[in-house]
Amino acid sequence: MQYDIIIIGAGAAGLMAAASAGQRGRKVVVLDHGEKPGAKILISGGGRCNFTNRNIAPERYLSANPHFAKSALKRYSQNDFIALVGKYRIAYHERDLGQLFCDQSSALILNMLLDEAGAGSVELRLGAKVGGITGSGPYTINTEDGPITAGSVIVATGGLSIPKLGATSYAHFAARDYGLGVTAIRPALVPLTFTDADLDFVRVLTGIAVDGVVSCGKTSFREAVLFTHRGLSGPAILQISSYWREGQDITVNLAPDLDVAAKLIERKDQRPKAEAKTILAEMLPSRLADGMCERAGIGKKPMAELSNKALTQLGQMVNAWKLLPAGTEGWRTAEVTLGGVDTEALSSKTMEAKAHPGLFFVGEAVDVTGWLGGYNFQWAWSSGWVAGQHA
Numbered sequence: 001m002q003y004d005i006i007i008i009g010a011g012a013a014g015l016m017a018a019a020s021a022g023q024r025g026r027k028v029v030v031l032d033h034g035e036k037p038g039a040k041i042l043i044s045g046g047g048r049c050n051f052t053n054r055n056i057a058p059e060r061y062l063s064a065n066p067h068f069a070k071s072a073l074k075r076y077s078q079n080d081f082i083a084l085v086g087k088y089r090i091a092y093h094e095r096d097l098g099q100l101f102c103d104q105s106s107a108l109i110l111n112m113l114l115d116e117a118g119a120g121s122v123e124l125r126l127g128a129k130v131g132g133i134t135g136s137g138p139y140t141i142n143t144e145d146g147p148i149t150a151g152s153v154i155v156a157t158g159g160l161s162i163p164k165l166g167a168t169s170y171a172h173f174a175a176r177d178y179g180l181g182v183t184a185i186r187p188a189l190v191p192l193t194f195t196d197a198d199l200d201f202v203r204v205l206t207g208i209a210v211d212g213v214v215s216c217g218k219t220s221f222r223e224a225v226l227f228t229h230r231g232l233s234g235p236a237i238l239q240i241s242s243y244w245r246e247g248q249d250i251t252v253n254l255a256p257d258l259d260v261a262a263k264l265i266e267r268k269d270q271r272p273k274a275e276a277k278t279i280l281a282e283m284l285p286s287r288l289a290d291g292m293c294e295r296a297g298i299g300k301k302p303m304a305e306l307s308n309k310a311l312t313q314l315g316q317m318v319n320a321w322k323l324l325p326a327g328t329e330g331w332r333t334a335e336v337t338l339g340g341v342d343t344e345a346l347s348s349k350t351m352e353a354k355a356h357p358g359l360f361f362v363g364e365a366v367d368v369t370g371w372l373g374g375y376n377f378q379w380a381w382s383s384g385w386v387a388g389q390h391a
Helices: 011-021 038-045 071-074 079-086 107-119 170-177 196-204 234-243 258-268 276-280 286-295 308-319 377-388
Strands: 004-010 028-032 052-053 092-093 099-102 123-126 130-135 139-143 146-155 186-188 207-216 221-227 229-231 252-254 321-324 335-340 360-361
Touching: 004 052, 004 139, 004 221, 004 258, 004 321, 011 028, 011 107, 011 146, 011 377, 028 052, 028 146, 038 052, 038 107, 052 377, 071 335, 071 377, 079 377, 130 146, 130 170, 146 170, 170 360, 196 229, 196 286, 207 234, 207 276, 221 234, 229 234, 258 308, 276 308, 308 321
Parallel strands: 004 028, 004 146, 028 123, 146 360
Antiparallel strands: 052 099, 092 099, 130 139, 139 146, 186 335, 207 221, 207 252, 221 229, 252 321
8 A cells, every 4th residue: 555654653753743644735644553543632631731832942952962852843843833723712821831731621622633634634543553663764563454565653652650551652662763863762751669678668658748849950940849658749840850860869848949958957046846847747748757857866856855956967967868869650550751863864854864864753752752741742742743744
């Protein structure tokens, strides 16, 4: 069967590429091994799809080439996608830090993309067993229904995050088959895990969430920090996980608007008979205050019996709690894959392999990883649209 373009992967980037190419009059087929399209779209944002962010900027993406994402993000911006959402009259709202979510269901975004692809007469084949890519324009892909050929192939199969949704290494293998590099990959936007005493401490506090600042090296994020039975999660932790590496400490400030040590010393004069945990509970959730006091070895002593040095140390534990993560929860809960097809092998303007005309890689498959909050969907829309315009 002969097509102009074969797109492998019916996720966010693949469907956007299909719509972009199909509406140019190209004969497009989308192949996906899943029985349904857009699995990640449907579960994202708690079922409300955090489809983009008002504050998209290239510096909020991680890549071995920090400039690579600029062209695609400029040529198809968050404003372009917001306009498309508006065209379909999909109601949405803005949350903290510029995050945009559907008022209703993520399915509205998926249906919009399917309608856009349909407007370009795109053929969608689900449950398709796809073999490797061969040839060099035309390219051939073997399927259970026979070989398919096309002048261009767009690989939009994503990375390894959330394997229960069908994640595979297809893009990485395809890139290597054509001599393209693949940078080191690892789970990103993922909860951090701990061992021994740190884990025991965190487990006791399961369910507590606070507004905090989490830092690793020179990078910091201020968002919610969540204590779980497996370690630490919440947006601030997920964000820093993309920057953290094994053997590095992280620092957690559990009360970023307060100098806790100074406040404790001040309250010592005002309430000398009160226990430290009672005073600290004015600044933190009570269970967390209890836990921090116990960890500091303060016990139930009244404030008057505690030295300023002891209170300063307690304050530092709250404002600069140092932890050594043991690892992450891995691919099972990672929202995205950090790393991927080396951008040195691709054109930033078209997403085409420089050495193989007609072969494109888009979305999560590429070594471009955004922050939490709609950034990775925007990369899918931008890179998919650009590829669709040039394939």
